Amino acid sequence: MKLQNGDSVEQAGTALELSPNFDYGSRDVLDLEKTRLWPKVWQMACRVEQIPKVGDFVNYQIFDESILVTRTAPDRIQAFYNACQHRGRRLQMAESGHVSRWYCPFHGWRYQLDGAIEYVHDEHDWEGCPLKHEALSLKEVRAELWGGWVWINQDPDCEPLHAYLDAVKPVLDPFEWEDGRMAWHETIIAPVNWKVVIEAFNENYHVSATHVGGWRIPPGHSRGVVHGRHAMFFNQRNRVASTSKPLRFQDRHTGEWMTPSTPAEAIWCYNRHVFDNLAALTAEPLMKAAERLKEEAGADFPPERLLPRLMELHKEEFAKRGIKWPERLDQAAIDRAGTDWHIFPNTIMLPTADSALWYRVRPNGHDPESCIFDIWSFARYAPGTEPAVTRHVSDGFDAFRGRNPFLEEDFDNMQAVNLGRKSRGFLGPQLNPVQEVQIAHFHKMLSRYFNGDTSSPG
CATH class of the missing domain: 2.102.10.10 (Rieske [2Fe-2S] iron-sulphur domain)
Known part of the structure; x- marks a missing residue:
């Protein structure tokens, strides 16, 4: 199957053929990366x-x-x-x-x-x-x-x-993250191959099984889309307020569980969980806007008005703080951007109107079992109010524990995958042909570069 720019697996309508090289620890692969990948990519x-x-x-x-x-x-x-x-x-x-x-x-x-x-x-x-x-x-x-x-x-x-970046810029430029500033910066010297980290954040298929601490949300469904060298996915769970299934959230501070009684309260709970446990994507202005929406939108509030009203309140909170709202950023632009972008080869970016979570991963010297993993949260600030951020460095995932409950759930998977992929009993990945097309595409792009083809697939 050959994917065209902007095609998802569903659009292509055929089975996903996989031929990635998963021998991450191979010195041959490391040498190919050193000579044919990293000197040739942005x-x-x-x-x-x-x-x-x-x-x-x-x-x-x-x-x-x-x-x-x-x-x-x-x-x-x-x-x-x-x-x-x-x-x-x-x-x-x-x-x-x-x-x-x-x-x-x-x-x-x-x-x-x-x-x-x-x-x-x-x-x-x-x-x-x-x-x-x-x-x-x-x-x-x-x-x-x-x-x-x-x-x-x-x-x-x-x-x-x-x-x-020709397939990326038109979609992400409306967010104007050149005007964003660091909210925090973490660096982890991770005891895994750099590709394990990229794959962990390059799909949404894992969320319902991995991220179980503090919330009970019905499993969502994502769709992967290829854009040239790069790829992204849409997550239907973004419409959390529209689900008819019960949602439950745990207050991180009190330990009490609650079930939202209105769609607006579900939006507030979802953002509160992200705000408290991830400290990214939802920043203080959106949290305040969600709180106001919860207070004013009862059970009879028109569901089609929830997101437009949330954006109105969000813009008001920006204005109160003297923060500039990006001129081209409307609901259509936000929807078009989806959830998560993989910019080939080593960058993952999750954009929201309020905040952005950005990952960068690169090999740690010549050790295929170690990588330098940078994580940034960006937010928007009024001029002169940007925080002074000091990068925190952790030597390994265990040293990071206690700093971000949400991300720690991902790190447990990475260490286990880095070990399990070496087993004689593992014959290769069986990737989801709808939700993990991004991973297959990543390895196809790696193979192109290893073979000397640095062009973007047409």
Whole structure:
């Protein structure tokens, strides 16, 4: 079966054929990723607001590569390989910082912020074989902006970022997450292969069995859709208020269970659970709007008016706080965005009007059983009220426990999958042909890159 851009498995109307390589621990696969995947794809390196001043930099690392993402002028951001052109010494070992120029402490060579060579110690020694200054500049890496992120690509011949994201941008641009700011940032050095993490957050099929703490919601149903290199899914449970089946929620603070008596109360309970246990997707403005909806919308409130009224209240709460509502973000745009997007290869993004949950996963050096797993929650703030966020790093899933009850339920699965996939008794995945098409597509894209085809499937 071949999926066209925007096709779901249901639209294609045929059985899902799977041929992914699940030998995650193979050194051959690791070598293919190192040489044919990571140097050829666009990756999120840092947020634009992390480098606000000229000379600010972030040191992004992937395998053996260290890339300095730097603001070189008020309106320009560049990226350079972190290697002095004299003997290859890394210019910066810090994860981030500020410089007025690049300086190599080994022999004192200096470079301007834009990478041009500025000073070679005892350059007169090269008198018989003069140095060509234009060849001594720091080697540049492609850097472009989208969604408030600086993206980098090591392939000088790669297609522009806007083309790489051509199936993603029209859907997610209305959210204007370039205006969002970090609410929190967690990094986990996870003892699993990076692909295990991507797959765990790339489908909704697991939710009714995995996320059982504190709520009892009838199982939802999701539908996967392929968009070029990327994929996403829609979750029908987003319409939680429209279900006729009983819903139950547990108050995290009191431990008491309750059954909502109205659809508006169900919306409030759902958002309260997410607000308390995930601390993302529902932020304080939406929580307040849901509370107001619960108070004003009784059992006889027209069901078709629930979501429009919630958005009206949500906008009012933004206005009270001096927060700008994205101009193009209406209910149709929110519905079109669905629940979850996988931006190939290593980014997962869940957008809402209030907040966004963003994941980035990459190999941890050359160990196929370890990865660097970044989790951000973004929210919208009035100018000048953004919180100061300090990244918290956990060495393993156990070290993370107690920080986010919702995510911890996912982490238990990841460790068990990373072990179980190695069993002689596991003959390969039997993916749901409607709800897990994203995972099959992910591996098909990996296979394309491994075979040297970096183009987007037509």
